[in-house]
Amino acid sequence: MNKTEKFRNETRTWLEENCPLGARGDGQIPWGSSKINLNADSKLWLERMAERGWTVPTWPVEYGGAGLDKDLYPILIDELKRINARTPLTGRGVNYIGPTILEMGTDEQKARWLPGIARGEGGWAMGYSEPGAGSDLASLACKAELNGDHYILNGRKVWTSDAMDCDYIFVLARTNPTAPQHLGISLILVDMAQTGVEVTPVRLLSGASPFNETNFENAIAPANDVIGGVDNGWTVGKRLLQFERSTHAGINTSGSQGGRSSDSPLPGQVQQYSPVVNGQLADASLRRRLLNHQIAFTAQRLTQKRVIEETAASAPGFASSAIKLSNALITQEGDEILVAAMGTQGIGWGATGFQVHEIDATRDWLKQKSLTIAGGTKEVQLNIIAKRVLGLPD
Numbered sequence: 593m594n595k596t597e598k599f600r601n602e603t604r605t606w607l608e609e610n611c612p613l614g615a616r617g618d619g620q621i622p623w624g625s626s627k628i629n630l631n632a633d634s635k636l637w638l639e640r641m642a643e644r645g646w647t648v649p650t651w652p653v654e655y656g657g658a659g660l661d662k663d664l665y666p667i668l669i670d671e672l673k674r675i676n677a678r679t680p681l682t683g684r685g686v687n688y689i690g691p692t693i694l695e696m697g698t699d700e701q702k703a704r705w706l707p708g709i710a711r712g713e714g715g716w717a718m719g720y721s722e723p724g725a726g727s728d729l730a731s732l733a734c735k736a737e738l739n740g741d742h743y744i745l746n747g748r749k750v751w752t753s754d755a756m757d758c759d760y761i762f763v764l765a766r767t768n769p770t771a772p773q774h775l776g777i778s779l780i781l782v783d784m785a786q787t788g789v790e791v792t793p794v795r796l797l798s799g800a801s802p803f804n805e806t807n808f809e810n811a812i813a814p815a816n817d818v819i820g821g822v823d824n825g826w827t828v829g830k831r832l833l834q835f836e837r838s839t840h841a842g843i844n845t846s847g848s849q850g851g852r853s854s855d856s857p858l859p860g861q862v863q864q865y866s867p868v869v870n871g872q873l874a875d876a877s878l879r880r881r882l883l884n885h886q887i888a889f890t891a892q893r894l895t896q897k898r899v900i901e902e903t904a905a906s907a908p909g910f911a912s913s914a915i916k917l918s919n920a921l922i923t924q925e926g927d928e929i930l931v932a933a934m935g936t937q938g939i940g941w942g943a944t945g946f947q948v949h950e951i952d953a954t955r956d957w958l959k960q961k962s963l964t965i966a967g968g969t970k971e972v973q974l975n976i977i978a979k980r981v982l983g984l985p986d
């Protein structure tokens with residue numbers, strides 16, 4: 593038996609014995625927040641996977657990973673999906689800041705931060721956007737001034753997802769106001785449990801508040817928590833964005849991705865609402881639209897699989913933008929098709945006459961519009977693809 597077959601057999605056996613039944617299928621996926629209580633199965637699953645290094649399977653063993661290479665990592669993912677095992681740990685810790693520290697942090701920073709992130713100790717928020725700095729991120733104004741062995745932060749971040757439940761935030765701040773715009777920025781790790789950090793929810797039309805404004809007023813961060821060098825935050829911050837975009841693209845190989853097999857449920861869902869005659873949808877235009885979508889969906893899944901196999905412990909560079917964008921557009925088109933097929937059942941918001949899955953479909957359709965904004969807008973990705981992938985002139 594060769595190395596991969598042996599690994600598959602051992603993995604299959606271990607997962608069968610150790611993945612609690614309550615951690616298979618839909619349900620709670622921890623992202624490290626100390627403020628969210630985990631149910632017993634999610635907690636047990638997280639602990640068992642962390643102990644084996646499989647919350648971050650490609651990270652080195654010394655930092656809480658299992659050091660899986662590009663041959664073994666996809667096998668673990670296959671086997672997790674085979675039993676519908678949920679991802680044991682997700683979020684900005686394992687997927688964004690963790691791999692950034694692994695790639696660009698000092699040995700001391702890796703030892704200090706990574707094992708805790710791998711065990712899911714502490715949820716992370718992302719402090720990039722500001723009222724005057726979204727797509728034009730380099731114009732950010734939040735400043736960090738060195739004072740002895742720590743920085744003092746002042747400024748305002750917006751759209752900080754989940755900040756109300758986070759323990760830490762990684763912040764892009766201006767550390768050198770006289771340097772050219774891109775050169776005076778640093779990426780700093782900040783503990784949110786201090787009076788200098790204030791989180792204010794931003795209420796959405798839906799009534800939910802996943803977004804916040806996060807204000808820093810003389811907040812403190814240790815000077816040795818600048819990642820990748822002082823005033824080098826533009827380079828570090830862009831790499832972190834590639835990890836974020838690769839997560840949106842479904843190709844981030846830092847964490848372990850469980851979940852369902854990647855077959856699309858869409859054809860079955862559409863058939864519940866649109867008549868089927870002789871085994872095919874009677875509405876020819878909807879049929880053609882669904883078929884085109886399924887082709888794109890399948891191509892996207894194969895591309896994701898290929899990229900995961902090629903990159904394993906890392907994330908692709910500028911290509912993350914292309915795959916993030918195609919993933920977003922395909923997801924949005926799938927939601928459009930479903931809502932179109934549902935007709936009036938696809939416009940429910942909470943009134944009677946709609947089933948739960950119908951209201952969910954409508955909300956998903958609206959929510960997924962954000963996929964072409966979060967992590968950099970569609971236009972920003974197209975600019976990156978034009979300039980950095982296709983090499984077109986600025």
Ligand SMILES: Cc1cc2nc3c(=O)[nH]c(=O)nc-3n(C[C@H](O)[C@H](O)[C@H](O)COP(=O)(O)OP(=O)(O)OC[C@H]3O[C@@H](n4cnc5c(N)ncnc54)[C@H](O)[C@@H]3O)c2cc1C
Nearest residue numbers: 718719720721726727751752753962965966967968969971
């Ligand atoms: C669901 C979600 C979660 C988010 N979470 C976070 C978070 O946790 N932390 C965080 O820091 N931020 C977060 N954001 C913010 C996100 O990064 C910004 O919304 C995004 O970068 C766009 O910035 P903006 O909203 O200021 O829009 P703007 O930059 O003002 O853009 C407005 C429009 O102009 C277009 N545009 C701008 N510049 C160009 C250009 N050069 N060429 C062509 N078109 C251009 C844009 O594409 C867009 O259509 C989140 C956003 C969403 C939707």
